[in-house]
Amino acid sequence: MTAPxxxxxxxxxxxxxxxxxxxxLNVTAFVVSGLGSVEPEVVGEPYAxxxxxxxxxxxxxxxxxFExxxxxxxxxxERAVARDVRVAVFTADLFVTGNDADNRAAVRAVGTGRLDLVGLAVxxxxxxxxxxFKGAAMHP
Known part of the structure; x- marks a missing residue:
């Protein structure tokens, strides 16, 4: 047996x-959705x-x-921004917008330290x- x-x-x-x-579930899907386009090495080969x-x-x-x-x-x-890693954010404001342009505008309207974060991907x-993610619990 091979090691994982x-x-x-x-x-x-x-x-x-x-x-x-x-x-x-919605936030998770959104925050990971762009990763493959900016870090193509994270995406594997097609399946059949x-x-x-x-x-x-x-x-x-x-x-x-995690939660x-x-x-x-x-x-x-704060730690992610300080470490200069790839970060995607989802703020509470995005639950009431209806399209991608409004989503970006909602994030742009708020300063970094005042974002009402409900999810992020790193x-x-x-x-x-x-x-x-130190101190965060695995999602049940």
Whole structure:
């Protein structure tokens, strides 16, 4: 039996623990959605089943999902920005916008330290991501 592959990098999502489940799932999908376009090495090869039906490629490594309170998100965001890793954010304002342009405008309208974060995704060196998410609990 071969040992599980340990990646040098990590993809991790942190969700605010007071979100309803549908919002947690939605936020997770949104914050990881752009990663493959800016870090193409995280995406593997396309899939195909035994009948030759093709499927889209997916991340080549796991996405770790954590949860924490508002303070945890603020701290993780500050650490991520300070470590200069790839970060995606989802703010509470995005639940009421209806399109991509309004989403970007809603984030742009608020200063970094005042973002009402409900979720974020981070990609970077494993050790750095572990430090950024220190104290966060794995999502149940």
């Amino acid at each position: 592959l340990r990646f040098a990098t990590k993809i991790a999502v942190l969700l605010r623990d007071d979100l309803p489940m549908w919002q947690r 089943d035994a009948d030759g039906v093709g499927y889209l490629p997916m991340f080549r490594q796991p996405v770790m999902v 924490g309170g508002k303070e945890m998100l603020v701290a993780a965001h 990609y970077g060196p494993r050790v750095a991501v572990d430090k950024i």
